[in-house]
Amino acid sequence: MKYEAVIGLEVHAQLATKSKLFCPCSTAFGAKPNTNICPVCSGQAGALPVLNKMAVEMAVKSGLALGCTIQEKSIFARKNYFYPDLPKGYQISQYEKPLCLNGHLDIVTDGKLKRVHIQRIHMEEDAGKLLHETGHENFSHVDLNRCSTPLIEIVSGPDLSTPQEAADTYRKLRNILVYLEVCDGNMQEGNLRCDANVSLRPIGAKAFGTRSEIKNVNSFKFLENAIAYEIKRQAEILDGGGKVVQETRLWNQAKQMTTSMRSKEEAHDYRYFPDPDLLPLVVDTLWIEKIKSSLPELPEAKAERFVSDYGLPEQDAQVLTAEKPMAHYFEECIVGFNAPKKIANWIMAELMRELKSRELDITQIKMKPNQLAHMVALIENGTISGAIGKTIFMEMLNSGTDPDKIIEAKGLKQVTDTSTIEIVIDKIIAKETENVQRYKSGKTNVFGFFVGAVMKEMGGKANPKIVNEILRKKLN
Amino acid sequence: MKKVLEKMIRLARLKLPEEEMNRLTKKTEHVLEYIERLKELNTDDIEPTSHAIEVVNAFREDAATPFSNPKKIVEIAPKSFENLFEVPRVIDEG
Structure with missing residues (x-):
């Protein structure tokens, strides 16, 4: 059967603030493990988060640049799950009331313009970093430096239908964020990351098929490769009469395939609720206008x-x-x-x-x-x-x-002195009697040969216009 | 009800003795009954309450100040190794 792919992107961009989202720890990349941590970002009992104002402005900037409506009131929520890179046992994110809604992004793929819907942009904190290669079979190790650095998550509509369109969207998003100076856009350092939701449906069908979510794509090329692979994989399952399983898959660039990832938390029951430690965020029109006027x-x-x-x-x-x-x-x-x-x-x-x-x-x-x-x-x-x-x-x-x-x-200066050029030309003409004869007998295409010979003799420094003029005069 | 409670307890990584479970099941049932009663109220025009007090916006300026003793935070963890927190092996790749 012929299928069409339905693709949506979730892009996580690290905001280029100096300090973390809820505490004054530095966000500098490459610091020694666990040196940029404090009671707030390491989840100590009783520590209270306080929101970074610059992070809000950067998130609003991104929303405005992507044509979103900035929500006057947004709320931070706790997304609960247990994982060692998350010391509080929950990630502070925005759920029901995100900061930005309903934007768009125009992309051009193969000369065709497409408007991609931006469903929402919300603010959240990053998790820490897990290390598995520390030489201990039974242990993993955790560096919390990255924990609680500010992110925005940009969610596109399921509007893309080819791997190229997805890569173009991701590329353009990156360019805009870098233009805005809200994100460094460095994918190697992980400050821009992309997940892709991919599903197939028979061409012409309205209902969506079951989707898989691909994680771990840290370049435009990998994103294209991963989606292309996933489309093929799902088509083979469907053609064989099987059913696509809704799951998270990881892209493995070395093996050129996606592999199923064990679920972080059973049934993804995150039990979101408003974070009582953080007040509602209100961005009034005046503030929005001020940020708007600062857009580059x-x-x-x-x-x-x-x-x-x-x-x-x-x-x-x-x-x-x-x-x-x-x-x-x-x-x-x-x-x-x-x-x-x-x-x-x-x-x-x-x-x-x-x-x-x-x-x-x-x-x-x-x-x-x-x-x-x-x-x-x-x-x-x-x-x-x-x-x-x-x-x-x-x-x-x-x-x-x-x-x-x-x-x-x-000594590369161009020679424009006619007498110097003339001497060289005379020398060439005297040497190349056969070619001179050819030219005179009407085979004028050897003219180029003479130009080349003069240029070679003069190390490419002769003014070509003057060489042409003198040559023509002498040969005719 | 007990099933729901068992799930919540598992998600919260708690372990409760059987009699405690029974006691909590009953208690939770009462709480949920009360919520069912509250649901009878018409709340169409009322914004859901996220916070009990009407205060908004508390910000800090974006300046990086290091915490005085980050080493201590690693030290008070149950286990550590070369200034890293040590945890049971977790790996995502299937």
Whole structure:
């Protein structure tokens, strides 16, 4: 039978606050185990949580950027379950009354626009970290540093139908959160995590099939792989007359498969109830307006501006604005040399290729925007050729040296002096008598050979326009 | 009723002697009967009560201040190992 997949995402984003959600412990990543803990986050009797105001503002920001309605009153609830990474025996979350409701996110997959519903965004605290590889067969070990760091959970509607759409949604969500500076978006460090709910139904059917929830997907590629695998797995079960079991599954990238995960708590009976230690959170219109006015320019608006202000094609604008640091780099280049399309070409072709192959991001390179801009300016004013530009570009990328210094050190300045070029051309013509004959007999396609020979002789430094002119004059 | 109570007790990781169970079953039945009676009231236009007092919003500013003695917290745990809490082995991967 033919099926269609129904996919929804739950994204957990760690808010980029300095301190935890309910206590003043630091949220810094990579601290020694159990150094950033206190009576509140380690669940000592009698300790009282107090809400971090910045975390609320960051959550509201995220909600506004995703078109949500910010709820005037929201309530923190206890989600009860026993697990060693949760010292209180419950996680403080929001359940019936979350902070943000009913937003949306537009994605473009294979040229098709799709509006993805954002059902809710709620605030909650993270759990601690369990370590199993400490060399003890019968024990696990717990580091509570991460315990109670602030998270938002963003829940999408079951609106996605392909692994690509899911990955595009996740990617765009990450970009928006990073733009807002509410989340670092670092998936390796786990400050952005995604679970996917996947079910199948016969094409055309209205009712949802039984879903499985996939956890542990910490890259866009893994998310795509995991969902694709899950769709295939469920289709095989259904085709064989079986029933999909509602369960949580873990993605195993090494084995390229999902495996069933034993349930944390039987029947998932979390017995939610309002946390009596925390007062209701009220965000009034005035506060919302204040936060709204602090929102930065988001990717879509920035892309539109790149089209209208810089005259870039829409495709270029999309590529350049997808990630905030890249957009910033581009604009810094424009300050140095106002040739948007030329700069965009260098960034999208040369720079992005190199970043990809070197597995770097734009914030990690030595080449400064004004250096790239200056190099493009040197090409435009004829000081260097485009080919030399590529040499300089690689050198700048490797060492961060100024283009002028590279040109001077390597003697790469373009030769525009006609008499110097003429001497070389005369030499080539004298040597290549056969090819000169060919040209004169009408085989004008050997012209390119002469240009190449001159360029080679001059180490690529001759001004191509002048070479062309003189060659043509001499050969005709 | 006893079944419900047994489940709640299991979820809360409690263990009760049989006579205590019987006593609590009866007590819980009374509580639930009372709630059934309360349900007769029409509460259509009443917002569910989450908190007993009408106070909202208590915040702290986002500043990181280390706790004076985090080591002590590990020390008072039943078991620890190299500044980590030690617990019976739990692993999720099936």
